[in-house]
Amino acid sequence: MTGTSLKFTPRQIPAYLLALLLVVSLLAPVLPLQDPLAMDTAARFAGPSAQHLFGQDEFGRDILVRLVFALRNSLIVAFAAAILAGVIGTALGVLAGYSRGLTEMLAMRFIDIVLCFPPLLLAMLAVTLYGPGPVTLIPVLAIVFVPSFTRVAHASVLSVRSQDYVEAVRSMGASNARVMFSTILPNIAGPLIVQFSFTVAVTVVLESGLSFLGLGVLPPAPSLGLMIGTGRATLAQAPMLLVWPCAALTAMILILNAFCDDLRDRLDPKSSKIRGQ
Amino acid sequence: MSISETATRPGLSISDLNISFRNKDGWTSVVRNLGFDIAPGETVAIVGESGSGKSVTALSVLGLLPQQSTRIEGSIRLGDRQLLSLSPKDLKALRGNEIAMIFQEPMTSLNPTMCIGEQIAESIIAHRGISKAEAKVEAIRLMEKVHIPSAARRYGEYPHQFSGGMRQRVMIAIALACKPALLIADEPTTALDVTIQAQVLNLIKELQEEEGMAVLFITHDMGVVAEVADRMVVMYRGDVVEEGTTTEIFANARHPYTKALLSAAPQLGSMSGSSNPQPFAIYDINTGLAAEASVLKSTVDTSEILLDVKDLSVRFPVQQTIFGKVTARVHAVENVSLTLARGETLAIVGESGSGKSTTGKLITGLLHPTAGKVEICGKPMRIDTRQSLSRSVQMIFQDPFASLNPRLTVGRAITEPLRIHKLASEKEQDEIAASLLTRVGLSPEIAKRYPHEFSGGQRQRICVARTLALKPSVIIADEAVSALDVSVKAQVVNLLLELQQEMQLGFIFISHDMAVVERISNRVAVMYLGEIVEIGPRAAIFSNPVHPYTRRLIEAVPVPDPSRRRDRHKIADSEIRSPVRPGDYVPPARTYREVSSGHLVQDAGPEWAA
Numbered sequence: 027m028t029g030t031s032l033k034f035t036p037r038q039i040p041a042y043l044l045a046l047l048l049v050v051s052l053l054a055p056v057l058p059l060q061d062p063l064a065m066d067t068a069a070r071f072a073g074p075s076a077q078h079l080f081g082q083d084e085f086g087r088d089i090l091v092r093l094v095f096a097l098r099n100s101l102i103v104a105f106a107a108a109i110l111a112g113v114i115g116t117a118l119g120v121l122a123g124y125s126r127g128l129t130e131m132l133a134m135r136f137i138d139i140v141l142c143f144p145p146l147l148l149a150m151l152a153v154t155l156y157g158p159g160p161v162t163l164i165p166v167l168a169i170v171f172v173p174s175f176t177r178v179a180h181a182s183v184l185s186v187r188s189q190d191y192v193e194a195v196r197s198m199g200a201s202n203a204r205v206m207f208s209t210i211l212p213n214i215a216g217p218l219i220v221q222f223s224f225t226v227a228v229t230v231v232l233e234s235g236l237s238f239l240g241l242g243v244l245p246p247a248p249s250l251g252l253m254i255g256t257g258r259a260t261l262a263q264a265p266m267l268l269v270w271p272c273a274a275l276t277a278m279i280l281i282l283n284a285f286c287d288d289l290r291d292r293l294d295p296k297s298s299k300i301r302g303q
Numbered sequence: 304m305s306i307s308e309t310a311t312r313p314g315l316s317i318s319d320l321n322i323s324f325r326n327k328d329g330w331t332s333v334v335r336n337l338g339f340d341i342a343p344g345e346t347v348a349i350v351g352e353s354g355s356g357k358s359v360t361a362l363s364v365l366g367l368l369p370q371q372s373t374r375i376e377g378s379i380r381l382g383d384r385q386l387l388s389l390s391p392k393d394l395k396a397l398r399g400n401e402i403a404m405i406f407q408e409p410m411t412s413l414n415p416t417m418c419i420g421e422q423i424a425e426s427i428i429a430h431r432g433i434s435k436a437e438a439k440v441e442a443i444r445l446m447e448k449v450h451i452p453s454a455a456r457r458y459g460e461y462p463h464q465f466s467g468g469m470r471q472r473v474m475i476a477i478a479l480a481c482k483p484a485l486l487i488a489d490e491p492t493t494a495l496d497v498t499i500q501a502q503v504l505n506l507i508k509e510l511q512e513e514e515g516m517a518v519l520f521i522t523h524d525m526g527v528v529a530e531v532a533d534r535m536v537v538m539y540r541g542d543v544v545e546e547g548t549t550t551e552i553f554a555n556a557r558h559p560y561t562k563a564l565l566s567a568a569p570q571l572g573s574m575s576g577s578s579n580p581q582p583f584a585i586y587d588i589n590t591g592l593a594a595e596a597s598v599l600k601s602t603v604d605t606s607e608i609l610l611d612v613k614d615l616s617v618r619f620p621v622q623q624t625i626f627g628k629v630t631a632r633v634h635a636v637e638n639v640s641l642t643l644a645r646g647e648t649l650a651i652v653g654e655s656g657s658g659k660s661t662t663g664k665l666i667t668g669l670l671h672p673t674a675g676k677v678e679i680c681g682k683p684m685r686i687d688t689r690q691s692l693s694r695s696v697q698m699i700f701q702d703p704f705a706s707l708n709p710r711l712t713v714g715r716a717i718t719e720p721l722r723i724h725k726l727a728s729e730k731e732q733d734e735i736a737a738s739l740l741t742r743v744g745l746s747p748e749i750a751k752r753y754p755h756e757f758s759g760g761q762r763q764r765i766c767v768a769r770t771l772a773l774k775p776s777v778i779i780a781d782e783a784v785s786a787l788d789v790s791v792k793a794q795v796v797n798l799l800l801e802l803q804q805e806m807q808l809g810f811i812f813i814s815h816d817m818a819v820v821e822r823i824s825n826r827v828a829v830m831y832l833g834e835i836v837e838i839g840p841r842a843a844i845f846s847n848p849v850h851p852y853t854r855r856l857i858e859a860v861p862v863p864d865p866s867r868r869r870d871r872h873k874i875a876d877s878e879i880r881s882p883v884r885p886g887d888y889v890p891p892a893r894t895y896r897e898v899s900s901g902h903l904v905q906d907a908g909p910e911w912a913a
Contacts, residue, residue, distance in 0.1 A: 198720040
C-alpha cells in the first residue's frame with residue numbers, strides 16, 4: 027500500500043484528473059483568469075477565439091472561466107455537505123450499531139423519519155424558508171445525506187462487531203470509544219468511502235438541480251445548474267452554451283466515481299495481492 | 304442389497320493423476336503421480352494436511368475443477384468408464400447418480416428456504432424421475448435410514464431447526480438418494496462434536512455395508528482414519544508419500560512424514576502414569592527422527608490462587624412477549640465454580656452448547672454474569688474493574704485469522720494491548736514486538752507485514768505473542784488449537800507449555816478435543832448444558848470417569864489405532880440437548896460428591912438414569 031510504485035498506470039488517471047480539478051478550482055481566484063462576471067455585450071454568443079477558448083455567453087462572459095468557477099462552487103458545496111453528512115451519519119451509525127438497544131432504536135428511527143422526505147423537496151422547503159445561497163444549501167444537503175451514511179455504517183458495524191478481533195480488543199481492556207473508532211471504523215471505511223463518493227456526485231447533481239430551478243447559487247455567480255438553465259433558453263442560437271456545462275457536469279461525476287472506486291481497492295490491504303502487486 | 308448385486312458395482316481406479324492450476328506465472332502442480340483403487344464396499348482414506356491436494360483430488364473425480372485454469376492428466380476410471388474424457392453433460396448425469404459427495408459444512412450445503420424433506424425428494428425426482436408422492440415416501444424412508452428420529456414429522460422442517468449432526472445426516476440421505484457407486488466424504492465430521500462424529504462415522508459404515516458402495520474418505524484426523532478406513536493414502540504437498548492398509552501403516556509407518564503425522568495425532572490414554580503436562584514429540588518431516596521431548600517439571604503453585612469463580616450463572620432471554628415477559632431463556636452457564644492456581648492448566652471440556660466458551664468470556668469480563676462472581680488475583684471482575692483487570696487475564700481465540708484486525712500490521716497487532724493501556728512509547732513497542740515474535744518462534748522481520756500473508760499456525764503464534772504483551776498471569780485459550788493441522792497443533796501446544804514453564808502462567812484451556820486436553824492439563828472440568836458435571840485432577844478424570852456424560856465423551860473420541868476399533872453397535876443415536884428452557888424454569892439444586900481428593904462429581908439427575 028505504502029510502497030505503491032510511482033509508475034504511471036491507467037488506474038491512476040482518475041486520481042490525476044481529480045487532483046487537477048481540485049487544484050484548478052481551489053486556485054481559481056489567484057489564477058490569471060478573466061473575471062467570470064465581466065460582461066462584454068458587444069460579443070454576445072461569440073464563438074471560440076484565442077482569447078475566449080470556449081466562446082462567450084449571452085452577456086459576453088467567458089464560458090471557460092465561468093465553467094471553472096462553476097465547478098469550484100459545485101465542489102465546495104458538494105464536499106462541505108458530504109463531509110458534514112459523513113461525519114454526523116457515520117458517528118450515528120457506528121454508535122447505533124455498536125451499542126444496540128435503545129440507542130440503536132432511537133437513532134435508526136430518527137434516520138427513517140429523515141429518509142421519508144424526498145431530498146429535493148426537503149431542500150426546496152429549506153431554501154424557501156431560509157432563502158437561497160450556499161449557506162443554506164450546505165446544511166440542508168448534509169441533512170439529506172446523513173441517513174445514507176448512517177445506514178451504511180450501521181450495517182457494516184453489525185457485520186464487523188461480531189468478528190473475533192473486535193472481541194479480542196475488548197478482552198485486552200479497550201474502552202468502548204477505542205473499539206468503535208480505532209478498531210471498527212477503519213474496517214468499515216471501504217463502504218463508507220464509496221458512499222462518500224456517491225454522495226459527492228449526487229450532491230453535485232442536486233446542487234445543480236436546485237441552481238437550475240433558481241434555488242441554489244444565485245446569479246450572477248456562476249454555477250453549472252444555472253448555466254444549463256440559461257443555456258436551455260438560448261439552445262437554438264448557441265447550442266454549445268448548453269453542451270459545455272452538461273459535459274463538465276458529466277465529466278466531474280465520472281471522475282469522482284472512478285477515483286473513489288480505485289481508492290476503495292487501494293485502502294483494502296488484501297486487494298494488493300489480488301491485483302498481483 | 305444382495306451380494307451378487309454388490310459384486311457388479313463398479314469401483315474407482317485412479318492412476319498417474321497429475322493436476323496443475325494455472326496462475327500468472329504459468330502452471331503450478333498441485334497433485335503429482337497419484338494412483339489408488341477403491342473396490343466396491345471398500346473405504347480408502349486420503350490423509351494429509353492443508354495444501355496436500357486431498358480435496359483437489361476429490362473435486363477432480365467429480366469433474367468440478369474449473370476447466371479454464373486446471374490441467375488434469377492421467378486416468379480416473381469408475382468401473383470401465385474413463386471419467387476424464389466424459390462430456391460435461393455425461394459428467395452431470397454421473398454426479399449424484401453414481402458419485403455422490405458430502406461436505407464438511409452441512410449448513411451451507413442445504414438451502415435454508417426449503418424444507419428438509421423436499422430437498423431430499425428434489426434430488427430423488429431429479430435423478431429418478433418418479434412422481435412427487437412417490438418421492439416423498441422415498442424421502443421419508445431415507446430419513447429413517449439415516450436415523451433421523453420421527454422422520455415423517457420432521458419432513459416439513461427447515462435446516463435451521465436441525466442440529467449440525469442431523470444436518471449432516473440429511474446431506475448423507477441426499478447423497479444416498481440414488482444409491483451411488485462411490486461416495487466421496489470430504490472431512491464430513493470435522494465440524495461436528497465428538498459424540499456426534501462417532502454417530503455419523505458409524506452411520507456411513509453401516510450404510511456402506513448395506514449398499515456396497517466404495518467410499519473415498521478425505522480427512523486430516525488420524526483417529527477417524529483408524530476408525531473407518533480399510534486402506535489409506537498419505538499425501539504431502541501433492542505427492543503420495545505412503546500407501547497401504549490402515550493396520551499396516553499404523554503399525555509400521557515407513558515414510559518420515561507419516562511417522563510425524565502419526566506421532567502428532569493426539570492419542571487418548573497416552574498420558575496415564577504422569578501427572579504433569581507433557582509436550583508432543585516433534586518429528587522432523589525429512590528425517591523422521593523425533594526431537595527429544597523434554598519432561599516438564601511441575602509449575603503449579605497452589606499457594607497462589609489466580610482465579611476464583613463462584614456460583615457463576617448467565618442466562619440470556621431468547622423469547623419475550625410484547626409486555627417484556629421472558630418466555631424462554633438460554634441457561635448458558637449455571638452455577639459454575641472453579642479455581643485456578645499459579646502455573647496450573649485447567650481444561651474445560653464439553654460439546655457445543657455446554658457453555659464452555661461463555662464461561663471463558665465471563666472470566667475475561669466480555670460478558671457480565673447474571674449471578675455469581677469472578678475474582679482475578681483477589682480482585683473482583685466488574686464492569687468498572689474490567690479494563691484494569693484485563694492486564695492480568697488475556698484470551699486466545701479459535702480462529703487466529705478472525706481475531707487479528709486485518710488493518711493492522713503484525714507488529715502493531717502485537718503491541719495493541721500496550722497502546723490500549725498506554726504502557727510503552729512507540730520505540731519501546733517496536734522492541735517489544737520484535738522480542739515477542741522471537742519468543743513465539745517467528746522472525747522479528749515480519750512485524751511490518753499483514754496477517755493475511757501468514758499460515759494458520761503462524762497467525763496463532765502471532766495471537767499468542769499478542770496475549771503475552773501485557774505479561775498476564777492467566778491466559779484463556781478458547782479452542783486455540785482446534786482449527787490447526789495436527790503437526791502445527793502439536794507445535795502450538797508445545798509453545799504454550801514452554802511459555803508456562805518460563806512464566807508460570809495459569810491456563811484455562813477450553814477445548815472439545817479430549818486428546819489434546821489430556822496432554823496439556825493439570826486438572827479438567829467437564830461441562831454439560833452449562834453446568835460442571837465433573838471436575839478433578841486429569842489422571843482421575845481420564846482413568847476413572849464417573850459421570851455418565853464424561854464416560855460418553857471419552858468413549859466417543861476416535862482412537863488412532865485400527866486394532867482398537869470400537870464396537871459400533873454401542874453408540875446410541877442421542878442428540879446433544881439444548882440449553883434453552885422455558886421462562887419459568889428453575890434449575891434443579893445439584894449436589895456434588897467427592898470421589899477422591901479433589902475429584903468432584905455431580906450426582907447424575909434422573910435424565911441419566913438408564
